Amino acid sequence: MNDQLKIDIRPVTPPDVPAIAALAREIWQATYPGIITQAQIDFMLEQRYGVERLYDDIEQPDKWLDQAFCAGRRVGFAFCEICQGEFKLDRLYIHPDMQRRGVGGQLVTHTAERARRLGYLALVLTVNKRNDKAIASYRKYGFAIREEVVADIGGGFVMDDYVMEKRL
Ligand SMILES: CC(C)(COP(=O)(O)OP(=O)(O)OC[C@H]1O[C@@H](n2cnc3c(N)ncnc32)[C@H](O)[C@@H]1OP(=O)(O)O)[C@@H](O)C(=O)NCCC(=O)NCCS
Numbered sequence: 001m002n003d004q005l006k007i008d009i010r011p012v013t014p015p016d017v018p019a020i021a022a023l024a025r026e027i028w029q030a031t032y033p034g035i036i037t038q039a040q041i042d043f044m045l046e047q048r049y050g051v052e053r054l055y056d057d058i059e060q061p062d063k064w065l066d067q068a069f070c071a072g073r074r075v076g077f078a079f080c081e082i083c084q085g086e087f088k089l090d091r092l093y094i095h096p097d098m099q100r101r102g103v104g105g106q107l108v109t110h111t112a113e114r115a116r117r118l119g120y121l122a123l124v125l126t127v128n129k130r131n132d133k134a135i136a137s138y139r140k141y142g143f144a145i146r147e148e149v150v151a152d153i154g155g156g157f158v159m160d161d162y163v164m165e166k167r168l
Helices: 014-031 038-049 051-059 103-117 132-140
Strands: 008-011 063-070 073-083 086-094 122-128 144-154 157-167
Touching: 008 103, 014 038, 014 051, 014 063, 014 073, 014 086, 038 051, 038 144, 038 157, 051 063, 063 103, 073 103, 086 103, 103 122, 103 132, 122 132, 132 157
Parallel strands: 086 122
Antiparallel strands: 008 063, 063 073, 073 086, 122 157, 144 157
């Protein structure tokens, strides 16, 4: 990319939480119909983006919630965490009308730099096997599929994912 879009990456703070929850819902509704059922979308949004969960997440010492602004507008977020000894990019979501402009790439770079600073040699993530667009993006960022995993997330739902890894 020649002219990188100027974005500002800042930590999510408590007053940001309701806007992050709303942004997550908007992006999920634009992404997951056709990949998972509406019932699973609603269940997972409540499980992962309920405001109480987000308030709790930002207090954790081994989790980092970053949000990206472009010209003052909140356009996406990336959450990462230390999980079972690995550095995990847990959630990466860009508003539909700001996708494919390099925002996701800049958030991945930001996350990879944090992981490297903390001494990790790889960044890992999970992605739904049917989320072809995200998988294409992750390949572009240098991730490769490491394994497949089916996880029971409660409520009668499973996540059918690839684990992808980017060496740092
Ligand atoms: C996947 C996502 C995070 C990528 O972020 P982004 O800012 O849109 O992507 P970038 O601009 O950094 O693009 C990186 C590369 O990914 C690939 N890519 C991005 N969107 C793509 C799409 N819709 N179809 C195919 N390839 C795509 C391209 O190769 C792109 O490079 P190019 O535009 O130079 O060809 C973002 O599109 C998104 O939030 N999607 C919906 C939610 C989602 O699925 N999140 C991931 C959950 S695990």
